[in-house]
Amino acid sequence: MSAPRALARLQFHAGFTLDDAVDVVGYYARLGVSHLYASPILRARAGSTHGYDIVDCHEVNPEIGGEDALRRLVASLRSRGMGLVVDIVPNHMGVGVENAWWMDVLRHGRESRYAGYFDIEWQAPDPLLKGRLLLPILGAGYEQTLRDGHVCLARRRDEWMLRVYDDHLPLSPASSAALGGEAQAMHDPGTGEGRAALHALIERQHYRLAFWKLASDMVNYRRFFDINELAGLRIERTAVFEDTHKTIFRLYAEGLIDGVRCDHVDGLADPRRYCRQLRHRLETLRIRRPPEAPRGAAYLVVEKILAPDETLRLDWRTDGTTGYEFMDQVSAVLHDENGEAPLTGLWRKLTGESADFGTQAVRARRQILVDSFEAELDRTARALFTAARADIVTRDVSLAAIRRVLVELLVHFPVYRTYAGGAGRDAYDEAVFARAVEGALRTIRLEDSDLLHLVARWLGGEAPRSLPPGPVRRARERALAMFQQSTSPVAAKAVEDTAGYRYGRLLSRNEVGVDAASLAIAPEHFHRHCAERAATLPHNLLATATHDHKRGEDFRARLAVLSEVPQRWIVTVDRWRSRHAGFRQRAEGRMAPSAADELILYQMLVGAWPHGLSPDDVDSVERFATRIAAWQRKALREAKRWTRWTSPNEPYEDACEDFLRSVLSSESAAEVAAFASYIAVPGAANGLAQAVLRLTTPGVPDLYQGTDYWDFSLVDPDNRRPVDFLARAVSLERDAAPPDLLPVWRDGSIKQAVIARLLRLRQAHPDLFARGSYRPLAAEGPAAGHIVAFVREWRGQRLAVAVARHTAGWLAGAETPAIPDERWEGTTLHLPEGQWTGVLTEGRLETVATGRGAPASAAAVFGGLPVAAWISLRAS
Incomplete structure (x- = not known):
């Protein structure tokens, strides 16, 4: 066993311990998962629900059971041929009296x-x-x-x-x-x-x-x-690296863990050096692992958010990222680009805001620098000032001018960070800086433009190692490291936690690692990304839900339907705004909620409305309202328009919550439920398509806890609620075929059945998924644009996969996500020639080559489902 076949992520805390995980190992084994994927297991602050605030790197957290419980969990995993990957936190520690x-x-x-x-x-x-x-x-x-x-x-x-x-x-x-x-x-x-x-x-x-x-x-x-409460570590120092990783290395050498996920790698002074050092240490420890432990190389992925045109550096020697870029790509291919103009128009009309997401992000960066990062900004500016003073040529440059230039560079920086070292910037980072400088030149004082170019040169444009040893070189190296460590937190707070809560065109595209400026991509672009991943990082993690997501994977899949029915949504929003005008209140001199906050709220209500929730069920609606209210207060503060964490505007927040509860306690609740029901079925089809693509495209699928059923969770802590494993075990035991579960699709068992069948297929044919080629399949006919299809192939083993997209015209308001055969009339898929056995259905297909390939009717391929997978183990 080398790279995992599939991971199942579990969040550990006092309420769900390592011993609790022992009880679910059997379930995940039957599901077909190869590795559990644990949140940080080292000792965290007392009561931590996430584990990223580690206070002792030398001890497995006693709140989750300690090392004895870890050994019990690993013994259970090994007895079923499974492994364990753990989250590690090299960037920072929790600080306080416990540390x-x-x-x-x-x-x-x-x-x-x-x-x-x-x-x-x-x-x-x-x-x-x-x-x-x-x-x-x-x-x-x-x-x-x-x-x-x-x-x-x-x-x-x-x-x-x-x-x-x-x-x-x-x-x-x-x-x-x-x-x-x-x-x-x-x-x-x-x-x-x-x-x-x-x-x-x-x-x-x-x-x-x-x-x-x-x-x-x-x-x-x-x-x-x-x-x-979280202080950065100097992990670039070998003594710190060794001491903080001491227990992780011991656990790996003893065969208790099989790989690591490195949190926030962009916070490190030199991510490339760190990843290579980590890989080297794990490789040297591999020979000490016991015979019962897997002998392959440790699995190593890094949490890294990539820009749309950015790729992970291959010389870091990692297996890839944690999969945010896949979350973006699979979401975008399920959205309809035809909805972009009307949805943008609705947003602008209601809010009076003409700025696009990029402009919102720039504004948020400028605000974040003032609100949250003045100290970091000053420290970086002083480092650059020291570099200037150390050189007689630039000794007359002022600290104030450097600070002004630095602000504009940070505001216009287009990616999370660059990775220049002693050799300076590579070609990609050079292009990044060119874009940052271009943006800064539009807003900077004219007299600072020469200094802008000079600072850009200091920040890796000129290789520090080209300078003679001495104070100038040391100062440049320190300034470069500090700048590169400062860009990613500014980007994260501005893009994910500010602009993402302000810009409400369509919330399904406001997600961690997602390019919210882009609503949709074409299938050919999705295929290109998959082929590139197969060629470069075939073991990259593929995620559609994480402990950090803003909205659950099926929540986003349902909201994507709004891009297909924008006019109906526009009419509905206009009607609701008129009907609910009396619910708005004046708070602190403004109406609450604002138009932007109201439109965002409506999306949250229809996106998160639980399957089967009756608007007449007062108690259940109240529980739903309480969840939404908790999200709303957090969202308003993250947006930092009328309230914020550092200075809460409680009158505005309270008025917004009153508005929410008024909507859900009136006849409007029935309308919300009706609209949610209208988009629920095509949303479920999207959810199944998303799951199938995650489980079959090149990479290692990550199954976040609980998402084997429908996932309509909200931002943390809502997405860390307890999981009903008993219900999941019972439905898995029935082992029903997905078509048989269409009548009861709302309970989530159909999603579980699809996941289980594909995970077991990965288990039966690991090389097909780990090493198989990837090739798009062509579709022809009137419904060809509704299909994303491809084939994986390895030494005679072939898997053909097809998913339906943009199905609102067929399924909106329907009873089940079954696609009638007549919708595929005249549409064919060109499969390779051969004999095919259904993975999700019980049928068989035989395709025979013609002059134009081996066509099969789309109706036969899908068999009534919105997703399809067919396996052929030998060529005809």
Whole structure:
């Protein structure tokens, strides 16, 4: 076993432990999955529901069962010939009192053995921060916090510590040694003298306490995005790399894990070096693995969001990405480009907003830099300023001018990051910078244009290693690393978490890694992407749902139908807006919800409306409304128009929730349910098509927990709700054929049946999927445009796959996603010649070559389903 056949992603936390996973191994084995794919398993902050806030890299998280439970899980997997891939977090750690390394830095400052583990700027320009670490953990201003007694001296475990709220922070050894038995009374924050003494003691520490809102302006450690509780690691240092990966390497060497998914690789100073170093270490450990462990190379994928024209560098020695680009491509091929103009027109008419998504993203980047990344911006600007001052030719360049130029580059940067190193930029990164400079020239001050070109040259246009060793070269290298680490968090916060919540033309295209500016792609473009993946990264992960998705995979598949019926949607929205005018309220000087927020809400309601939910079922509608309300509050804050996380506008948020609940408690709920029902069947056809393409195109399919049934989840934490594995086990045990499940398609068992049959096919013919060629199949006839089809082939084994798309004209308002044969009248598919056996249906086909190939009627190929797969194990 080398690369996995198929992964099943599970989210571990105190409510779903490694031992709980043991109970579902049998289910996934019967489904046909080869590997479980675990969220981070190392010790995270207490109560973490995601595991990305690791506080101890040397221990399997006891909240999920610890290493003993991990061994039980792996034993269960091995007994069924399965493996385990785990998520690792090389970019950052959770910081606070649970992190012993962080506490040691607070105690000893720059003298701590772990001071070099974290990406801390010890020489900050603020004199109060020189040699000190900013701790933005106070809930109010510093003086007020002292006066309220939330900071005081306390005795704990036979040592003096600083108690801040309910946590205890260490004191430096020197200041602690100077405290006597009366220290607590002398530092009593309840008296003026005590507060003065307490303040003086705090000022002697290696950290500075501050109001949490100061973080974005002043923080002097690299964060994960703008999250104060996640501090960046200097993973490029070999000692840090080895120490943070020590347990992961041991688990791999002992045969407990078989591969890793690297989180947020773009946050690292040098992703290429890291990935190659990781691959090398895993290869050297492979010979130590026990005989019962798989002998193939470790599976290694990286979380990386690619631009539409960007490819993953092959010299990183990874197996690929985690599949966001596939999520984009498979979604786009199921959308109808004819809906773009009317849907764009609706958005512009209602909102008065003419800006396209690209313009929205640029605006969001500019806002994000001010709102969330001032400190990071200043730090990068100072690094560039140091580089300028280090060279006599540029010593007259001002810090203010560099900062202005840097802002415009970041605002117009077209990808998540570049990867220039000592050799400078490659051809692709050079083109990226050219686009960034072109954009910046449109908005920059005229007198800064020469400096813009100069800064672009410093940032990898000129190879740092071409410079002689010395301060200029060191400063350029540091500035380049800091710039490249800053572009990806700015992009993520601006594109995914701001513009994606502002721009509401069609929410099915507002997703992590998706190009929301593009509504649809043609089948030939989808085929090109698949063929390229087969040729370059055949084991790339293929995802359509993740722990980070904004909307569930079948939610997006249903909303895609709006691109096929835009006029009906426009009429419906206009009617609803008129009917619900009385539900809107004035809040903080504006009507709530705004037109944009209202249109976005309507899409959420029809997209997420559960199958079988009756608008008369008050309790169930209330539960649905509560889920949508939680999403809505988060979405409004992420959009950062009228409210935000740092300064919530609760009157506006409350008015929007009132509007939502009024809609769902009136006769309008029936109309929402009716429209959701109207698009539900073609949406289900899209969902099945999406699943089939994920399971059959080149790559390794990833099955996110629970998505073996219909997935109408919302953004986290909604997409991490408990999964009913018992119901899934029962329906899988019945092993019904997909056509037999058409009458009960709403319960999700038809999707499970399709997935199970294709996963078992992958299990029976692994080389066909792992190594087989990919070739598009031609369709002819009046319905040819409704088909995406291809054939995979390996040494006489052939798989023909076809999915229907754009079926709203046939299925909208229908009872089931069965496609009547007459819809395919006159349409044929040119399969290779041979004898074919149905995978999803029970039939057989024989195709005979003619002058134009081996035509088969589309009706026979699909057999009433919206998806088809046929296997031929020998040529005629």
